[in-house]
Amino acid sequence: MKKIVTLLTILITLSVNALEIPKGTFYFDNSLTQYSHVKFVYGSDTSAETHIISMTMDENNRWKITIPESISDMYRYTFAETSLPDGKINKTFSTIKEEISKTYNEYRTATTDKTILVGGIFVPETGDNWAQGNWQTLSNNSFAYSGTLPVMFIETENNEPITSTETYINASYRLDNMGIDDIEPIATADSMFAMQIRGRGNYTWRDFEKKPYRIKLDKKAALLGMNKSKHFALLAHADDNMAFLRNTIGFELSRRIGLAYTPAQQPVEVVLNGDYIGLYFLTETIRVANDRVNIVEQPDTATAADIITGGWLIEIDNYDDDSQIRITEGNGEIIRFTYKTPELLSNKQESYLRNQVTAMNSAIYNSNKNSTAWEGYIDIDSLARFYIVQEIMDNAESFHGSCYLHKDKGIKKWIFGPVWDFGNSYHRSNGQFIYQNPPFGQTWIGEIAKYPRFQQKVIEIWKWFKGNRYDGLDTFIDNFTEQIAIAAQYDALRWPNYGNYDIYNRKNNFTSMLDYRVNWLVSQWGEGINNIDDITNSDIIITTSGNGEISVYADSPILSIKIYNLSGIAISNNNPHVNNYSIDCPAGIYIVHVKTASAIKQSKISIR
Numbered sequence: 337m338k339k340i341v342t343l344l345t346i347l348i349t350l351s352v353n354a355l356e357i358p359k360g361t362f363y364f365d366n367s368l369t370q371y372s373h374v375k376f377v378y379g380s381d382t383s384a385e386t387h388i389i390s391m392t393m394d395e396n397n398r399w400k401i402t403i404p405e406s407i408s409d410m411y412r413y414t415f416a417e418t419s420l421p422d423g424k425i426n427k428t429f430s431t432i433k434e435e436i437s438k439t440y441n442e443y444r445t446a447t448t449d450k451t452i453l454v455g456g457i458f459v460p461e462t463g464d465n466w467a468q469g470n471w472q473t474l475s476n477n478s479f480a481y482s483g484t485l486p487v488m489f490i491e492t493e494n495n496e497p498i499t500s501t502e503t504y505i506n507a508s509y510r511l512d513n514m515g516i517d518d519i520e521p522i523a524t525a526d527s528m529f530a531m532q533i534r535g536r537g538n539y540t541w542r543d544f545e546k547k548p549y550r551i552k553l554d555k556k557a558a559l560l561g562m563n564k565s566k567h568f569a570l571l572a573h574a575d576d577n578m579a580f581l582r583n584t585i586g587f588e589l590s591r592r593i594g595l596a597y598t599p600a601q602q603p604v605e606v607v608l609n610g611d612y613i614g615l616y617f618l619t620e621t622i623r624v625a626n627d628r629v630n631i632v633e634q635p636d637t638a639t640a641a642d643i644i645t646g647g648w649l650i651e652i653d654n655y656d657d658d659s660q661i662r663i664t665e666g667n668g669e670i671i672r673f674t675y676k677t678p679e680l681l682s683n684k685q686e687s688y689l690r691n692q693v694t695a696m697n698s699a700i701y702n703s704n705k706n707s708t709a710w711e712g713y714i715d716i717d718s719l720a721r722f723y724i725v726q727e728i729m730d731n732a733e734s735f736h737g738s739c740y741l742h743k744d745k746g747i748k749k750w751i752f753g754p755v756w757d758f759g760n761s762y763h764r765s766n767g768q769f770i771y772q773n774p775p776f777g778q779t780w781i782g783e784i785a786k787y788p789r790f791q792q793k794v795i796e797i798w799k800w801f802k803g804n805r806y807d808g809l810d811t812f813i814d815n816f817t818e819q820i821a822i823a824a825q826y827d828a829l830r831w832p833n834y835g836n837y838d839i840y841n842r843k844n845n846f847t848s849m850l851d852y853r854v855n856w857l858v859s860q861w862g863e864g865i866n867n868i869d870d871i872t873n874s875d876i877i878i879t880t881s882g883n884g885e886i887s888v889y890a891d892s893p894i895l896s897i898k899i900y901n902l903s904g905i906a907i908s909n910n911n912p913h914v915n916n917y918s919i920d921c922p923a924g925i926y927i928v929h930v931k932t933a934s935a936i937k938q939s940k941i942s943i944r
Contacts, residue, residue, distance in 0.1 A: 356840060357407040360454035360822060364391060364399040364415050368463035371417035371443060374399040377436070378413035379429030386425045386432040388418070398457065406840060415458060416444035437466070445469055451837045453829070455482050455822045473826055481605040481612050482826040485819075486519050486560060487512045488570075488618070489607045490533065490551075501541055504532035504552060511559065511604075522557055530554035536569055538655050540759070546574040546614055546831045550621065560602035560618055563627045570606060571617045574831065575759050578846040579817055579839045580824065582729070583617070585850070586758035588812060589725045592805040593797070594933030595718065595753045596893040596913050597628055603820045605827075615820060615827035622740055622754055624649055624677045629754065630914055632745040636680035644688045646745035649677040652779050654737030661690050666701030671779050692743075696750070697780075705786050715749040715915075717892040720793045721933070722752040723781060724801065726770055730853050733760040734770055735778040751915075762849040767856045795861050800933065803864025806854075810847065817843045876930050876937040886941055887918045890932050898929040 357378055364374050379386030391399040411429050418436045425432060429447075436442045445458075446466045452458075453471035460467040473480040481487050492498065493506040509531050510523035523529045535541050536550040549570040556564040576582045583601070590598040601619040605612070624633045624647060631647030638644050653660065653674040660674045673693055678685065692713070699710035726734035738757035743750045760776070771782030784790050821839050828835025836842050877889040888897060894917055899908040902925055910917070921943055929938045 355410040355412065355449045356452075356838070357403055357410055357413070358452055358454050358821075358840065359403055359406045361400055361402040362452055362454055363457035364401075365457050365459040366399050369415075369417075369443070369445070369460050369467065370463060371415075373417060375416050375418055375420070375422070376401050376413065377416050377418070377420075377429075377432065377444070378407075378410050379425075379427075379432060380409065381411040381428045381430050384426045384428055386427055386429045388420050388422050388425065388432075390422050391415075412447040412449050413452075414444045414447045415460075416442065418442045418444065451825075453825050455484065456825070473829060480826065480829075481607065482823045483514050483605075484822040485603050485605050485615070486514055486516060487605045487607060488616075489525070489528070490531070491528065491609055492533065495609050498533060498535055498547070498549065501535040501537065501550075504534045507531050507533045509551075509553075519560060520558070522559070529557070540572065540575060544572065544574040544834070546572045546834070548572045560604060562600045562602065562618075562620060565620065565625070565627075567621045567623055569619045569621050570604075571601070571619050572614070573617060573759075574834045577834065577836060577842060578762065578849075579836050579842040580615070580617070580820060581813065581816070581843065581846045582758040582761045584816055585809070585813065585846075586725060586729050586731070586755055586761065588809065589728055590722075590753070590755045592809075593721045593725060593801050594805075594893055594895060595721050595725075595755065596751065596915075597630065597754050599628075599754060599756070603823065605823055612826075612830060614830045615823045622649070622676070622756060624742075629742050631742055634678045634685075634745070636678045637682040637685070638678070639682050639684045641684075643745075644682075644685050646743050646748060647677065648675070648689065648741075648743045648750075650675050650689070650741055652735065652737065652739035652741070654733070654776065661686065661693070663690070663694055663697060665779060666697055666783065669777055669779070671697070692750075700780050700783050705788065707787075708789065710784070710787075711749075711789070713750055715751045715891075716790060716793050717797075718751045718753055719784070720790065720797050721892070722755065724794060724798055725755055727857060728850070728853055729758050729761040730764055730849075731758050731761045731770060732763055732774055733757070733776050735781045736774070736776045739779070762846070762853075765849070765852075769860075797933070798857070798861045799863070799865040801864070802854075802858070803866045806864065813843065813847060876932065876935055878928050878930060878937065878939040878941065885918050885920050886926070886928060886943070887916065888928070888930050889916045890930070890935070891915070892932045892935075894930060894932055896929075896931045900927045900929070901925075902927075 366374055374391040376389045376391055389401055391401045394400050414433055416436050433447055436444050443465050445460055446468045450471060456471045456473055458469050459472050460469040488509060488511050490507055490509045496505050508528035510528045511521055513519040513521045531554055532552045534550050535547055537548045540548050551568050551570060553566040556566050558564045559568060573580050573583060587598050587601060599620040601617045604616055604618045606616045620628060624631055629649055634647050651674045653672040657674045660672050662670055662672050665671050696713045699713060702709055740754055740756060741750045741752055771778045771785055817839060824836045824839045828837040888894060893913045893915060895911060897910050897917060898906055900906050908919055923943050926941045928941050
């Protein structure tokens, strides 16, 4: 019985100390209460601690307060007209609120533990003493966005609703930077730019009111500082209740581990046809382009033998699609390959792709796990990096859907990536690899994991990554959370069924899952290694031809190439992020320094 009582005491203590006073500015509407002055009062009921802070009036006659740092484990708060001095009082909150009302006969609102809306205003329902109240958005316009992030305004032609994920409709847009430095505004309210918009996604389009969209601009633009393009997605992440961190950190891990291309994304608030639709993430779509998936763009319906070898961009998909070929995996499951580039296949293209994926499947399911046959088709380095990211994120659907592969023209290997969807991350809380008891199935990776060479490659890259590129992720998470915190509260008001009101608690939940996962992987694969030279089995080949061209080939994407003359002057400094790279140089002797994520090589090259 004593243990039960103790547990109940702990639970009661946790329940009465669950409030966080968030960092930021918020307001009080004094129009009904008509206090002569307003003080914000908050405190604890499990310790003798209550705080009183005078609010000030701004230029719009609104009473405001700014909290410099978040304060956790408080009980309740109230807004009061009281003579009690500012500062900390060594009494419980309940004692102080009773003294205000009954000892001093002063006025206050009802006490509450409602989540405080940073940037919002607390509005009492009446002018009576102990008035109840609610938080509302505070905005000088009718759209009720927070204004702490850039805002994208979109108007469809004739206010036509967006109902299809296949057919674009005409629209126009402008981007207001809200005074944020380093973000360029685009167009104006009087002169918006042309674009097209449609829905996107499957489950996220069908099952959520907050919809994701795909947009196609009439002219290329560098939206929110990203590379110029016409093609972007507005991802809603309505299914992400972990402070919108699932995709954000999946993408950041991909960048840090050195995958050839990771889609850029930026948070933005969106107003569609005059309706504020929340916090979105403007994201580069996966497509063939010099600054995205950098491969040859193979034409549709090609037939020439040298053309149909590439480039290819395909997706291991979990939905049926007309642009798809299907084969049976070695374990009896159906694998769906949706082809993105090219979009229309000739019979020869269809046969080539089918033969490629069938050969990969057969090689992967070879009973001899010392065989290297599958490595003749799949780039082991990119697969290992892609796989490590999915393991860190415990992405239960990583090799089942939204799993992209690409292949360049010629006798090239298939490259895994880019990463895309981390919506099914951290739904499990167990120490298992993603291919063990997967809820949706995981194509190929469980079989590939049986190969000792693959496991060795994974461990080598993991140790380098953990020792050299992982540190600082916690700071990245903190900065990102601060950036979107207020907009997330406005989004939660707009979409209360799946918002992130308590974003700091949601962030803490995410980081605890991430830390648990990384610690578990350390127990499986070992600690990090700081010296990049300790990883030795990634080959870099530096050659020159008779026509003055220096060529570099590597097992993994080339992070940097620096070329110096004999005087030590750099004549070239590039970060190509491709597996092969060439540059023309005049006659002379050069020092070529090449770095990949897993190797460094320096050679002297003579060009005659």
